Amino acid sequence: MTEEEKRLHEGPPTWRKWGTYLSERAWGTVREDYSANGDAWNFFPHDHARSRVYRWNEDGLLGFCDENQLLCFALALWNGQDPILKERFFGLTNSQGNHGEDVKEYFFYLDNTPTHAWCRALYKYPQRAFPYDHLVQENGRRTRNDPEFELMDTGIFAQNRYFDVEVVYAKAAPEDLLIEIRVTNQGPEEATLDVLPTLWFRNRWSWYRNGGAVARPQLRRLTTNPHEPLVIEAEQEELGKRWLLCQHDAHAELLFTENETNDQRLFGVPNATPYVKDAFHEYVIRGVQEAVNPAGVGTKAAVRYRLTVAPGATQTLRLRLTNRYPLSAALEAPFEAILAQRKQEADAFYQTVSPAGCHEDLQRIQRQALAGLLWSKQFYHYDLTRWLKGDSTQPRPPETRWQGRNHHWPHLNNRDLLLMPDPWEYPWYAAWDLAFHCIPMALIDADFAKQQLILLLREWYMHPNGQLPAYEWNFSDVNPPVHAWAALRVFRIERRLRGKGDTAFLEKVFHKLLLNFTWWVNRKDLEGHNLFQGGFLGLDNIGVFDRSAPLPDGGRLDQSDATAWMAMFCLNMLAISLELASQDPTYEDVATKFLEHFFYIAYAINDRPIASHRNEIDLWDNRDDFYYDVLHQPGQPPRYLRVRSLVGLIPLLAVDTIDDDLLKRLPHFADRMEWFMKNRPDLCANAASVSRRGKNERRLFSVVDEERLRKVLAYMLDENEFLSPYGLRSLSKFHQEHPYRLDLDNETHVVDYQPAESNSDLFGGNSNWRGPVWFPINYLLIEALQKFDYYYGESFKVEYPTGSGHELTLWEVSVELSKRMIGLFGRNAQGHRPVFGDNETFQHDPHWRDLIPFHEYFHGDNGAGLGASHQTGWTALVAKLIQQSGNRPSS
Template structure:
């Protein structure tokens, strides 16, 4: 057992609190719903970036790859100034949702390079330009480019040309749970020396300004100078000491600065300041030369050791910081034995990942895995949001507008979160999203199965889940409807977290009980006619459809959704599998398993035969949504998209020996099929003659014939099959867009391989043509299940039109390879995920960039270039799972 495994065990058994501290700070707290107290609800405009340095946050903190305790009481992050920028670099800059030409977008270059699951060792890189940061240029140019132009990124400005930048590498190591070491190494990549102001900063989250008991301490916490370091006193966190130093013999400047983490109301044009020493004091002191901005008392709630270096060309300076509880000094003084500890933790991280990352894969794939796990672990974040208190406002602050009580999330007053959560992206999406979390937990499970289980159960707790059974979607609108994938994630984590025979039945049962409530909510709310055909609204598909499904549809109609119905079939089968597993030791679950079996068969019948052919279009041989307006005949929306492919995912294979081991379930299953023989066509058995309890039973929405017809589209390069995976929208809609006209209005869907050209959903997401990891992963799993049942007897032309027939297993493996190839170097030495622009080639040609990876939100359907959120490590880290499963498929016959 590695040292990191021992730490994980100690944490899980509560012997030692190794996860009390971590990289839990958001990369962006400004512009979030939580910090929006406006009457218009535009959170980007309510709290813009320009206010972030002056205005204290109510619900969290942000910093430059910062750290904090799990309650975000005490925070640490470096601040930087190159001597030319207009502001101190304390946080990442980007364009808000109302500024970017494709929605919100961070405009910085930073990378999560390493982390163990207990954060006993972490490493991150920030590339800080030596020239003045082009804030205005980026805003103006993205506005000029408009929706049809590409995003202008920081590198596109030429600011990194001639290597005029610093590499700022932050390594953190824990000597013990509350003895933490930061080693910050700054390297000048330019050919000439350059000045750098660097401030390792320690501050306390403001919990004292709001006049509420929600999080307020009885005694205001403090940071005071004690000798050559700091003493921190916090009533709930405890007492700590902080030490800092440098390897430079004589920095040009080194002094302690102090202020308060309080809003500068006067600078914002508001009321009088409560203290002359405000949050922006260090910015004013260093950049504006205001000597009285900092406190002379050498005490406050925010402090930094201010260094100024002249960094020689190609050389580095290093700063060392240590924070430890006064009772956890480990008998080590100050910064003694610093490098030895950091280097030892790195060695232990290597040992841990040597066990986690499968052997026999390429060096490129090992790099993908290591940085994929790092991104997952770095994007854990402290998330604090009490909806009832947020709606009411704070005693010491202006009263919120009256319309707030009827606005966003007003019907989620029970919601209370104060946890470390897995985020999609700590800048672009610094709030949890329920269905993102589900996908995150699969790759997470390989490094920290306890965390995966905890996260999945947490969203089912009564302070998250609505009393009516709905799961909260995301902070922007908890009531939005996301695909019901939570049960699938629970089931997958249950199976992969532990060895067979040692699985966590208690975890499975806890989740199952709450998921029953969520399933009932879906049935009661989203099956309008009670005919097993589901709507569901948004369902995560953004602008893939012809209109926004979350809002009123043409003619006041409603949709019978192929994807909504498929997701419910998928949900049914997952719940059936879970119920059967529980029934093996608890027979009472046989009854509920029978219910899910019956429900699934009815869904199959509805999607395939309701009204004649259900949602299957005989003309095109594909599943489509249908629009129902008044009493008119259903209108098929003939858009070939993921909507029509998702019915393939509703498939499972039951082992006959499992069915025979549950006599109550088998009896009810046989009765159902005997009394409803017309539904037998949805249950396909493959048994070995003469062998009792042998064989398998297939449950699937499409028949074998419809499976073939659907796959013919999916595996066609002219339709869905890209060099990098399955497209979200058929390429056929490039030359032949889908046009829908009703009541004088025209709606159109056209294949767009890259960023959105429409304002639907703000234009910040685009599933119309790009490659999207979550659905690719689910479709690959479906192919595996079909192969598990049909084996080599089912072959199909792959790619369509090639004349070559392959098994579904071979096809699943090849699609895995296509997705993995987004990140691996091609024949020209370039990684497709970085595109083919001149500025992107530095990721292959420059030794200081070439081994850096980003896990984008989605990818261009033709070139594979990464698009959307640049650090969407959560669901795109599924590539790590694919690397693992790709290896297992080669070594385990019939892997499923």
């Protein structure tokens, strides 16, 4: 067992108490929005962030904090040219340009371990004035048909005139943090840089007038010998005392202010204190001496280092945030030895994660993917009732709030560490994103993955009616029900790694998921016919119209994907109940419930006899041999929405197998299954091969039978349809030449294949599923092919690619698809990484070419990264693909 694994298995999770939990963005979030119209981006814009105190959580540059975000540490920088102090990353709001909600900086998560005992990140900071206005204006000028305008496009990195600012965190003990900041001048000339390591308390004391008041903490300068490190002492009720030791420098200076809003600057109202949040900006850039507190006390403090760095040279700063006293020799020789030891321990830990003989570049990809996943573990705080009511010391929120966003979720009270899709572009949790995040997380920290899945089922998250909160922009939105799948996968991954599964965990999630299952059955099957309507279900622009909005004339949409997700949900719950039944026979009864539900849904989605008085059709279109959504409108016959998209591939996900040995161990369930198949052949006929034994005497449960499986796979594996060089497209390339058109309510809706950014702003921001490759469904389809192979084995082969004449088993197809997905990040025969697209700097510059971004989605033809550039949540699934490469996962 490695040292990192030993830390993970220690008693109370003390090693996890501090970590990289500080968000990269807190401005522009729903939590900070107290407007009447719900315009979060403009209510709290980037320009306010340096001067205005956050209510719910903090942000900073590659920072560190405790698990309750009481005390925060991050970097601030100034290159002598910028108009503002660089304390946080800049990006576009939703409405700024053709690709909004987009960070316009280059930073990279290089390393991290589950206990955060070793962490590294890199920021590339230009030496010229940062082009804030240019980025906004040029992106605003461009249309949806133009490419987005990136920071590198401004020419600011010409001649390599930038600093590499690398921050390294290493724990000497659970609450003893070593910090090393390495500044490298990559430019051709000497350059200066102000580095301000900053320590501050989250403002928790300004919101309550009477009762529940939080005592104001304090940072203060300690008197030190002029030849010894500078010391900032921090004291707070819950944390007690601790100290930030800062490397001695004859020209360094300690600065103090308060983490309080500059009301004068923002609102024209006199400040309660002369020392406010943006004091260091005023002091460093404008030279306002009185902005900082000469008494050396406050709730925000920094040490200012003014570096002059020769071309190609590196300067290093060392600090230590510790709860240990006395402080002598804290930055001396042991410092370097501890850094080296933690680095070595991290290397040893990740050697256990990578498969034997894994290529060095694949190890790099996997490790950076997992590093980004761990850096995306963030502190999240949102008390919705408090948010609706407002705080006693602040202006009363508008009354419209009680009928506005999220007002149906007054029970929600979150204050936890959560896996987020992206620390800047999506700095909030999303229920189904988080489910995917937990799969790669289980490889390195199964306990945390389990804790995350349980957390969203707690009463301060899950709605009393059983719905899971989707995401803070709309908790009532409907995400695909993948929580059961994730729980089962995490259980099995841990069992494979540790030799024993956590049945107590599985039982805990199962009981709460029963509530969620009931919510789906009661709320999303409008006609009670086992055909479901889930809304957009995370697929954004892939549809003809916004499927979450009410349809004209009171119509309804029977959704192929919603119905298939529910069939998959049934099989996941069935599998969990059978796992539990192996130890407690009581669960055999409830397993039968999910078996029945599955049969009813399989019947509904496939070849159900048309009942003329109901005027219904099934979701399988015999003309095209594909699954489609069906549109129902009063007074009109139902019609297929013939868009070949992931909507029609998701029925493949509703598949599982059961071993004959398991049925023998569970005779009561086996008897009920046989009774149902004998007495309800009308329902079971559409559940593929349940009565016929396959390879190793397995039974197959699938809504797609063998004949239709071949027909759907013919589309899926066709390079002129779904199969791209880098995975499966979200929309068939067929629609490039054959756009789908629908006339509805005096408006023509068009869906055409767009491999990169969408020209539709249906969902705003950077939403786009009209062609790009998208990791979550690709991963699930790879897994589904493996499950089909467990049953069919060598007896089932398909052309890969379609029309090639080259036949593979489904297992072999899954391996080939995995290779294509991994190939997004690896170097191809030309030495290029497809994810970098045509960016020559990333492709060839030795200082950029191994810094791998894990995007939200990828160009459907060339694999270039698109959307959120640090989506190391679901895209971190590549780490799991690398880990399982060549080996069959447990079934």
